[in-house]
Amino acid sequence: MKKRIMITGGAGFLGSHLGARLLEEGHDILCVDNFFTGQKRNIAHMMGNPNFELMRHDVTFPLYVEVDEIYNLACPASPVHYQFDPVQTTKTSVIGAINMLGLAKRTKAKILQASTSEVYGDPEIHPQPETYKGSVSTTGIRACYDEGKRCAETLFFDYYRQHKVDIKVMRIFNTYGPNMHPNDGRVVSNFIVQALTNQDITIYGDGNQSRSFCYVDDLIDGMVRLMNSRDGFTGPVNIGNPVEFTMLELAELILKQTGSASKLIFKPLPQDDPMQRQPVIDMARKELGWEPKVSLEEGLVKTIHYFKSIL
Ligand code: NAD
Ligand code: UDP
Ligand code: UDP
Numbered sequence: 001m002k003k004r005i006m007i008t009g010g011a012g013f014l015g016s017h018l019g020a021r022l023l024e025e026g027h028d029i030l031c032v033d034n035f036f037t038g039q040k041r042n043i044a045h046m047m048g049n050p051n052f053e054l055m056r057h058d059v060t061f062p063l064y065v066e067v068d069e070i071y072n073l074a075c076p077a078s079p080v081h082y083q084f085d086p087v088q089t090t091k092t093s094v095i096g097a098i099n100m101l102g103l104a105k106r107t108k109a110k111i112l113q114a115s116t117s118e119v120y121g122d123p124e125i126h127p128q129p130e131t132y133k134g135s136v137s138t139t140g141i142r143a144c145y146d147e148g149k150r151c152a153e154t155l156f157f158d159y160y161r162q163h164k165v166d167i168k169v170m171r172i173f174n175t176y177g178p179n180m181h182p183n184d185g186r187v188v189s190n191f192i193v194q195a196l197t198n199q200d201i202t203i204y205g206d207g208n209q210s211r212s213f214c215y216v217d218d219l220i221d222g223m224v225r226l227m228n229s230r231d232g233f234t235g236p237v238n239i240g241n242p243v244e245f246t247m248l249e250l251a252e253l254i255l256k257q258t259g260s261a262s263k264l265i266f267k268p269l270p271q272d273d274p275m276q277r278q279p280v281i282d283m284a285r286k287e288l289g290w291e292p293k294v295s296l297e298e299g300l301v302k303t304i305h306y307f308k309s310i311l
Pocket of ligand 1: 008009010011012013014015032033034035036037038039057058059060072073074075076077078092096114115116117171172173174175176
């Protein structure tokens with residue numbers, strides 16, 4: 001059945017892939033974005049489609065539209081960008097969530113929140129199951145994002161209990177792929193752009209910190225499965241690839257795949273940078289029948305191909 005689906009942050013990296021996937025399924029898409037980190041290039045191929053509509057709007061302001069489903073992705077995701085205007089970052093997560101939940105309450109739309117592994121902070125247990133409550137600084141430079149996302153989760157569960165809003169909460173772990181902004185600032189795009197343009201590869205700290213990288217197609221599949229999951233299943237559910245790499249291993253892999261002669265240079269580790277990150281995905285396997293299929297090696301080939309085409 002054709003649904004009216006709103007995607008906030010629809011011109012961003014994940015939002016643009018989600019829009020393309022849902023358009024392909026025949027739905028009517030309303031892309032809402034203030035273009036803080038989103039790019040017109042990401043959605044240009046959908047603009048001529050009569051089922052695709054773009055609205056320039058900031059989710060910290062109320063929005064009155066009629067929709068059946070809402071994917072709430074609006075929020076800068078890269079540390080460089082969310083730390084540029086930290087007050088706006090918290091407003092986007094918190095006031096944005098209130099407005100979108102208010103909209104969901106009025107229209108009885110189902111609403112999915114793009115939460116994050118950052119709610120676990122610099123984790124004391126490894127890997128991280130959904131039951132882990134996290135170790136997050138309330139005062140550090142990452143707090144605007146981490147605490148904003150934590151408060152958004154709280155709002156989602158209170159609208160669920162208090163107003164019976166149909167919610168789905170997804171904790172996304174590091175994801176990469178085509179449509180990332182070349183100046184996004186996250187590690188995969190930084191290393192690829194540096195390798196392709198013969199600049200030094202910037203390793204923060206000693207490079208032994210780890211992350212688990214999920215290819216975007218896998219992530220979007222998990223997101224759509226969560227939206228369509230059984231009634232009453234709210235999450236929060238981890239979606240990510242449990243295979244963990246250090247930043248040194250990632251750099252070596254990208255150098256090998258690009259054949260680049262770039263050198264590694266070491267820069268200071270940013271404040272509160274988590275040492276390790278790996279999702280437990282048992283809940284996603286059981287509830288959504290989901291697990292990632294694309295290895296880092298395969299995903300990097302596609303991502304490098306994309307950056308070659310735009311640089
Ligand atoms: P992105 O920066 O590419 O996309 C975010 C989009 O939101 C951009 O198009 C931006 O212009 C828009 N936006 C920002 N503030 C807005 C506002 N106030 N009103 C309207 N639009 C606004 O980032 P992404 O990687 O696509 O992330 C999408 C969502 O997924 C974010 O909520 C992010 O926190 C979450 N997430 C992503 C990852 C990841 O690894 N990509 C990991 C965890 C969580
Ligand atoms: N809101 C919105 N669109 C709607 C309905 C509500 O943007 O279609 C906003 C509205 O600005 C409100 C917020 O969502 O402040 C929360 O709505 P809710 O109904 O929960 O609270 P109230 O309107 O009582 O403050
Ligand atoms: N990082 C790095 N070089 C870069 C960008 C990031 O070594 O040019 C490191 C960063 O310090 C962190 C890891 O890579 O330890 C992942 O960073 P990213 O910003 O991609 O995601 P997050 O820290 O939010 O997981």
